[in-house]
Amino acid sequence: MDNKPQNIEENLDPRDHRVLGRELDLFTFSDTVGKGLPLWTSRGATFRRELERFVVDTELSWGYQHVYTPDIAKIDLYKKSGHYPYYKDTMYAPIDVDGEEFMLRPMTCPHHFELYLSKPRSYRELPMRIAEMAKLYRYELSGVLSGLTRVRSFCLADAHIICADADQAHKEIASALDLIDYMAGVFGLKMGENYKYRLSLGDRENKEKYFDDPKAWEDSEEILRKVLKERNVEFVEAKDEAAFYGPKIDVQMTKMNGVEETAFTVQYDFVMPTRFDLKYIDSNGEEKRPLVVHRSSIGAIERIAAFLLEHTNGALPVWLSPVQVKVLPISEKVMEYAMEVTESLKKAGIRVELDTDAESLGKKIRNAEAMKIPYMLILGEKEAENKTVSLRARGQKDLGVMSTDEVLVKLNREIKEKIII
């Protein structure tokens, strides 16, 4: 746990995401808005939006349905789910609305269950994978708030998979781990190196913290253990780290400062289906109780953004970079051509900026490098005359002279294939 208050930034590692966030102009905080409530700048929002699009598009193609549910709900909903009072200490005080108590939501599950309950369900609809980029609110002590990794408001790539039976749940858990591995792979993160699995178990003795049903705990812990064994991966088991409604597989990542954090989770739930009286009609026309798998594909957007910034030292791949190309005219004489090139890239959907400062080329390059912009187009009189550009990659790499169209082909390929440069 990072105990440094976020306003003290002296002695921070230059690779710390709080330093990178400020230097690359991605996010900020305001004491007037409140501690632990990040404000994303336009650049930061672009990075975040690309992450969110990637999550939603990938999940849709993996058979998830994406929904929207409100950030606030009646306290009765959390009493029904049992999150209240279990999670009372991490929830904010109720808000009085016309004499009724409402809570800012600390989790999405009960909202998705109510959506499931909106009509009768058939076995044909299962497994039903209900996903949402969900804004959540949790109380954290001000001393533990830290940049984007510990915040009081965050957006979780959340989903609840309603499964017909344990067999289906088993398959869905394995598939959720496949999805996590796939997404982590796109970010260049390797299993065993950048993240590892932890099987988080309950504690039969602690009947206050965990739902009291020893048999259900044994069975579900065994299912999760089996899923992990089938993957032939190393994993650790941790007692007393489960959710109150069931065991989970945590994907643990280690931050720059050496602190291990739970980034994503896949949880088995044998409690909520009964609490919410979830049902479906099986192939014989009989009413059955489904099982629920809670899972997150990339965890909280804030946390994965922080992790990726530190992992890449701010040098994000082209598809995630707030500005993908910087156009650097050598002199005022080629400004018109520089504007023309900038415009054509913008029209082609590239995030491009034109450097109009009256600085030397060396200074312009240093500025673009400092902002970790992946590509620079250097334009002199020769380029203007031949309608070409001189392409330079981040990190002092001169890639030669080419046409704007050739640059576009290269960029589009790197963006589409999410290439790590």
Ligand SMILES: [Zn+2]
């Ligand atoms: Zn959930």
